[in-house]
Amino acid sequence: MVALLGVLVAGVTACADTGSDAPAATSSSAASTAEYLDEVTVHRFDYPTPDGGDSEQNWAELYLPAGEQRVDSIPLVVLIHGGAWQSALGADIFEPLAQDLAGRGMAVYNIEYRRVGSGGGWPTTFRDVASALDHVAVVDREFPQIDTDDELVVGHSAGAQLAVWGGTRHKLDDDEVGARPVFRPTRVVSLAGPLDMVYAATHGDDRIVTALGGTPRQIPQRYTMVDPIQNIDPDTPVVAVHGTADRMVSPVNSQRYVDAVVEQGGEAEAVLIKGGSHGSVVSSDAAEYPRVLDIITGASAADIEDVA
Numbered sequence: 001m002v003a004l005l006g007v008l009v010a011g012v013t014a015c016a017d018t019g020s021d022a023p024a025a026t027s028s029s030a031a032s033t034a035e036y037l038d039e040v041t042v043h044r045f046d047y048p049t050p051d052g053g054d055s056e057q058n059w060a061e062l063y064l065p066a067g068e069q070r071v072d073s074i075p076l077v078v079l080i081h082g083g084a085w086q087s088a089l090g091a092d093i094f095e096p097l098a099q100d101l102a103g104r105g106m107a108v109y110n111i112e113y114r115r116v117g118s119g120g121g122w123p124t125t126f127r128d129v130a131s132a133l134d135h136v137a138v139v140d141r142e143f144p145q146i147d148t149d150d151e152l153v154v155g156h157s158a159g160a161q162l163a164v165w166g167g168t169r170h171k172l173d174d175d176e177v178g179a180r181p182v183f184r185p186t187r188v189v190s191l192a193g194p195l196d197m198v199y200a201a202t203h204g205d206d207r208i209v210t211a212l213g214g215t216p217r218q219i220p221q222r223y224t225m226v227d228p229i230q231n232i233d234p235d236t237p238v239v240a241v242h243g244t245a246d247r248m249v250s251p252v253n254s255q256r257y258v259d260a261v262v263e264q265g266g267e268a269e270a271v272l273i274k275g276g277s278h279g280s281v282v283s284s285d286a287a288e289y290p291r292v293l294d295i296i297t298g299a300s301a302a303d304i305e306d307v308a
Contacts, residue, residue, distance in 0.1 A: 013091045039065050040102045043143070047135035049128055054119055060132050061091070061137055062146075062287040063098045063108040069145040075300050076131065077101055077148045078185060079110045080166070082157025082192075085125055085211035087118035090225060094156075097293075104297050107146040122213040125255045126226055128191070130169060130178035137182050139215045152300045153185035156282045157249060158211070160193025164228035164257075167236045176225045189299050190228075190240045191281045191292065194249050195257035197227040229257050234266030237307035239299050241292060243276020269308040271295060 043062045046055055065074060079098060084088030091112040098108040113128035114120035120128065133153075140148045156162030165178070167188045172179035188305060194208060195199040198216045201208040201223075209215055212222045224230050240254035254270050261268035273281065273288050280286035299307050 002211050025248045028040040030253065035069050037064060037069060039066050040064065040099060045135060045139060047132050047138075049058065049131045051124070051127075053128075053131075054114060057112055057118060057120075057133050058128060058131070060109055060111045060135065060139075061098070061101040062143065062238075063110070064143065064145070065102045065105045065107065071144045071148045072080065072149075074105070074107045074145050074147060076107045076109060076136070076151045077147055077150070077300055078136070078153040078163075078166075078297065079108060080113075080129060080153065080155035080159035080162045082155065083161040084207040085120065085158045086207070087115045087120070094282075097282060099286065100293055101296065104293070106242040106297070106300060107143075109139065116211055119209060122168040122222060125211065126162070126177050127167075129166060130181065131242065133169075133185070134182035140239050140295065148183065150186050152187045152189065152296070152305065154191065155193040156190040156295055157193065157278065158207075160190035161195065161228060164188050164190055164193060164195055164238060165226050165231060167238075168228070168231045171178070171231055171233055172225065178225070186236060186304065187299055188236060188238045189296050190238060190254065191259075192242055192246055193228070193240065193253065195228040195240060196231070196260075198223055199229075199256060200249065200253055205249070220286070229260050232261050232264055232266060233259065234264045237296060237299075239271060239293060239308050240267050241271045241273065241281055243273045243278065243288070245275050245279055246278045257279050267305070267308040273297050 036215040037299050041064045047061050079094045081094045091110050093130045094110050098110045112125050153166055154162045167185045169181040170184050174285045197208050216223050240258050242251035242254040258268040258270040276288050281292055
């Protein structure tokens, strides 16, 4: 039983003004938050999308840690799962990671989105993730204990591409997919991400070609919009974690991205885990998992200039 020793906010309305184009709240959770929780709690939100969306897939879950729930006191980490942008894997694969991070005192926002095979692909997948990120502004109104001023986004595999892109959407032109973000993470941890999508697509990664609907030669403008290495913000620090034994997404992707960021005067670090595979960097029973947890919590807690 969650201990409800007081209430910070009651009756928070969905039409509260943020001074932006933030969407209305569609949370299924209670519209109040306790001053103290004696266990991790999970709250689901349905986030709106430009095309009306799919309630079975356009949602995110907020994990709140146990303990005091003072306003703006709990650091937020956004999780974006991978799975080659395809429908076989969903946000449930990040439930253990979300629970473990909440156990370390973090609020965790775990995103689900439409993928290839379930209504996603270009541009739906990317618009979904942008919409889910922007919905953080609504979540913050309902749960003001989360701090959203300087926050972290973490993604694995395809989710890492989406996470790094999500941290740099403010650089997009107004007519590009995902432009004009309402919420922008300011630091990123990429786990086994294809951060140079043109390189990956031209070196055998046909999953990217399927997700974007063509090769870099056929649709270069789509790659320009979402390829992390083509959307670098030197002021957004990135830690790129990659297993040296990854056979699905080459660790060369992370190294190429980090080199490009550094060349532009930005802060980025490649962390190569010896013997790590594509999945082991997010598997709770893998030997490297505690190190990955430390990297994520360290990136969240560090001063912005010390993230990478």
